[in-house]
Amino acid sequence: MTSRPFLPAALAASATVAALLAAGLLMPRWLLFLGTIAASYGIVTLGIVLLMRSGVVSFGQGLVYAAGGYVAGLAYNRLGVTDAVLLILVGGTAAALAGAVVGPLLARYRGIFFSMLTLALSMVLYGALVKSPAIGGSDGFNVGRPTMLGWTPPDAYADYAIYALAMVVTGIVAFLATVYFRSARGLVSLAIRDNDLRVEYLGASVQAAIAVNFTLAAALGGIGGALTVMALGHIDPNFAYWTTSGEFVFVAILSGHHGVVAVFIASVLLELVRSFSSLYFPHMWQFSLGLFLLLVILFLPRGIGSLWSKRAATAGRSRAPAVRSTRGEAVP
Amino acid sequence: MDLALTILLDGLIYASWLFIVALGLTLVFGVLKILNIAHGSLYAIGAYAAASFVAFFASLGLAPEWSLVAMLLAAVAVAVVVGPLLERGLLRLFYGRDEVLLVLVTYALFLILEDVTKLIWGVNPYYVSEPYTLFGDVEFGSLFYVGYDLMMIVLAVVCGLGVWFGLNRTVTGKIVLAVIHNEEVSASMGVNVNRVYVAAFTVGVFLAALGGAFTAPMISVQPGLSVGVIILSFAVVIIGGLGSIEGAAIGAVVVGLARAAAVHLMPDAELFSIYIVMAAVLIFRPEGLFQRVSARKI
Numbered sequence: 001m002t003s004r005p006f007l008p009a010a011l012a013a014s015a016t017v018a019a020l021l022a023a024g025l026l027m028p029r030w031l032l033f034l035g036t037i038a039a040s041y042g043i044v045t046l047g048i049v050l051l052m053r054s055g056v057v058s059f060g061q062g063l064v065y066a067a068g069g070y071v072a073g074l075a076y077n078r079l080g081v082t083d084a085v086l087l088i089l090v091g092g093t094a095a096a097l098a099g100a101v102v103g104p105l106l107a108r109y110r111g112i113f114f115s116m117l118t119l120a121l122s123m124v125l126y127g128a129l130v131k132s133p134a135i136g137g138s139d140g141f142n143v144g145r146p147t148m149l150g151w152t153p154p155d156a157y158a159d160y161a162i163y164a165l166a167m168v169v170t171g172i173v174a175f176l177a178t179v180y181f182r183s184a185r186g187l188v189s190l191a192i193r194d195n196d197l198r199v200e201y202l203g204a205s206v207q208a209a210i211a212v213n214f215t216l217a218a219a220l221g222g223i224g225g226a227l228t229v230m231a232l233g234h235i236d237p238n239f240a241y242w243t244t245s246g247e248f249v250f251v252a253i254l255s256g257h258h259g260v261v262a263v264f265i266a267s268v269l270l271e272l273v274r275s276f277s278s279l280y281f282p283h284m285w286q287f288s289l290g291l292f293l294l295l296v297i298l299f300l301p302r303g304i305g306s307l308w309s310k311r312a313a314t315a316g317r318s319r320a321p322a323v324r325s326t327r328g329e330a331v332p
Numbered sequence: 333m334d335l336a337l338t339i340l341l342d343g344l345i346y347a348s349w350l351f352i353v354a355l356g357l358t359l360v361f362g363v364l365k366i367l368n369i370a371h372g373s374l375y376a377i378g379a380y381a382a383a384s385f386v387a388f389f390a391s392l393g394l395a396p397e398w399s400l401v402a403m404l405l406a407a408v409a410v411a412v413v414v415g416p417l418l419e420r421g422l423l424r425l426f427y428g429r430d431e432v433l434l435v436l437v438t439y440a441l442f443l444i445l446e447d448v449t450k451l452i453w454g455v456n457p458y459y460v461s462e463p464y465t466l467f468g469d470v471e472f473g474s475l476f477y478v479g480y481d482l483m484m485i486v487l488a489v490v491c492g493l494g495v496w497f498g499l500n501r502t503v504t505g506k507i508v509l510a511v512i513h514n515e516e517v518s519a520s521m522g523v524n525v526n527r528v529y530v531a532a533f534t535v536g537v538f539l540a541a542l543g544g545a546f547t548a549p550m551i552s553v554q555p556g557l558s559v560g561v562i563i564l565s566f567a568v569v570i571i572g573g574l575g576s577i578e579g580a581a582i583g584a585v586v587v588g589l590a591r592a593a594a595v596h597l598m599p600d601a602e603l604f605s606i607y608i609v610m611a612a613v614l615i616f617r618p619e620g621l622f623q624r625v626s627a628r629k630i
Contacts, residue, residue: 057432059435105615108618109614109618111431111432112367112431112432112435112574113570113614113618113619115432115435116367116566116570117570117610117611117614119563119566120567120570120607120610120611120614121607121611123563123604123607124604124607124608124611126604127604127607128604131600131601242563243559246439249436249439250436250439253433253436283447283450283451284447284451285447286443286444286446286447287443287444287446287447287448289440289443290439290440290441290442290443290444290447291440291444293436293437293439293440293443294422294437294440294441294444297426297429297433297436297437297440298425298426301429301433
C-alpha cells in the first residue's frame with residue numbers, strides 16, 4: 001500500500017491543528033488549559049482505544065501515564081532537560097520501555113483479568129511512588145516551565161505555547177493512529193476483538209499483537225503524562241492511582257473504538273463536564289460524572305464514534321443482541 | 333516466635349473482614365457476572381449506617397451489648413433498601429453487555445454513591461467505639477488481643493459457612509447454582525431468574541454492609557473508606573478465582589498474611605505487598621487459584 005490513501009487524513013489533521021492553533025489565540029486562559037489537558041487525556045485514551053480494538057481494556061493506564069510524567073519531570077529537574085519536545089520524547093520512550101517489559105506478560109490475559117492485572121500493576125507503582133521520599137513521596141514535586149525548541153516563551157504566551165504544542169502533538173499522534181488502525185496489524189487487532197481463537201488458527205499471533213499494542217498504548221500514555229506534567233507544573237502519585245485510570249477508560253467508553261476523532265471529542269466532553277459540574281455542583285461533581293457515564297453507556301453503548309461511523313453502527317446491529325456463555329463471555 | 337504468632341493473628345483478623353466483603357463481591361460476580369466496583373461504597377454505607385444505628389440505640393439508653401444488634405440491623409437495613417433498588421433500578425438495564433462495560437457501569441455507580449454518602453453523612457469522621465470493648469482482652473502467651481478483633485474471625489467463618497451451606501445444601505441454593513451454570517435452561521425449567529438476581533445481589537450488599545458495619549468500631553468512619561476496600565477485595569477474588577467461595581477464603585488469608593508480614597517485617601512495602609502477591613498468583617495461575625476449566629467456543 002502506498003501512502004496516498006492517507007493523504008486526506010494527513011490534510012484533515014493538519015487543517016484541524018491549524019484551525020485549533022488559530023482558535024487558541026482567541027481563547028481565554030482557562031479554555032487553553034482545558035484544551036491542553038483534554039488533549040493529553042485524549043492521547044492517553046487513544047492508547048486504551050488502541051487496546052480496546054484488540055478486545056482488552058486496560059484499567060491501569062495510570063501506570064504508563066505516571067511513568068511518562070515522572071520520567072519527564074525528573075529529566076527536567078535532575079538532568080536539566082527543559083525542551084518540551086525532548087521531554088515528550090523522553091516521557092513517551094520511558095513509558096514505551098515500561099510497556100515493552102510488562103506487555104508480553106499481560107498479553108496472556110483477556111477480559112476482566114487483563115483489566116484487573118493492569119490495575120494491580122499501576123497500584124504497585126502508586127505504592128512505590130508514595131513510599132519514595134526521594135521523588136516527593138505522596139506530595140510529588142513541581143516541574144518548571146519548559147522551553148520550546150530553544151525558545152523561552154514569555155509569561156503572556158506560556159499557556160498558549162504549551163497549548164500549541166499539545167495540539168501539534170495531538171495532530172501527529174492522531175494521524176499515526178489512523179495509519180496504524182488501517183494497517184495489517186491494526187486490522188488483525190479488530191479480528192482479535194471479534195474472536196481471538198479464530199485469529200490464532202489463521203496463523204497470526206494474538207499474544208504478539210496484544211504485546212505490541214500494549215507497548216504502543218504505553219508510549220501514548222507516556223506522551224500524555226509528559227504533556228500533563230508540563231501543563232500542570234506538578235506531578236504526584238495520583239497519576240498512577242486507579243481512579244485516574246478509570247477516567248481514561250471512561251473517555252474510551254465515551255468515544256467508542258471506531259475512530260480517532262471521537263477520542264478527542266470525548267476527552268473535551270469529559271473535561272467540560274468535569275469543569276462545569278465542579279463549578280456549579282462543587283459537592284456533587286462525582287455524582288454528575290457518574291450519571292453522565294451511566295447515560296452514555298445506556299444510550300450510546302458503542303460510544304459517540306458510532307454516531308457518524310456507519311460501518312460501526314451496522315456492525316453493532318448485526319452482532320447484537322450479545323449472547324452470554326455460562327461464564328459471562330460474549331459468544332459471537 | 334511471638335513475631336510469627338503476631339503476623340498470623342494480625343493476618344487472620346485482617347483477612348476476616350476482607351473475606352466478608354470479598355464473599356459478597358464473589359457471590360455477585362458468580363450470579364450476575366458483574367465485578368462490582370460499587371461494592372466498596374456499599375461497604376462504606378454499611379459502616380456509616382452502623383455508626384448511625386449504634387448512636388441511635390445508645391440514645392435509647394440500651395445496654396452496650398445492644399450495639400451488636402444495632403450493627404447487624406444496620407447491615408440488614410442497607411441490604412433491604414439498597415439491594416433491590418440498585419439491581420432492579422439500574423443493573424437490570426445493563427445485563428448482557430460486555431463484562432468490562434459492566435465494570436464501568438459499577439464505576440459510575442461508585443462515583444455516584446461516593447457523593448450520596450457524603451451528602452447524607454457529611455465529611456466528618458464518626459467513631460463507634462462502644463462495641464469494641466465488649467469482648468474484653470484475650471491473652472496469647474505474651475500477647476494480648478482485643479476480643480472484638482478475634483470475634484471478627486468467628487464472624488467471617490460464620491458468613492463463609494452460611495453462604496456455602498446456603499448454596500450447596502438448600503433447595504434455593506441449588507436453584508441459584510443452576511442459574512449460575514446456565515440461566516437460559518434454568519429459566520426454561522421455570523426458575524424465576526430475575527428473583528434469583530435480586531436475591532443474590534441483596535445478599536451481596538448485605539455482606540458488604542455487614543463487613544463495613546462490624547469494621548466500624550475498629551476504625552474511624554470517614555470518606556475514602558470505599559476506595560481502599562474495593563481494591564483489596566478485588567485482589568482477593570482475583571487471587572481466589574472469580575466466583576469461588578473457597579477461593580475468596582484462601583485469597584483473603586493470603587492477602588491478610590502478606591500484609592501482616594509486610595507491616596511487621598518491611599513496613600514500607602505494606603501498600604504494594606498485596607498487589608505483588610496478586611501479580612505473582614496470576615503469573616502462575618492466569619485465572620486465579622480456583623477457577624474451573626471451561627471449554628471455549630470458536
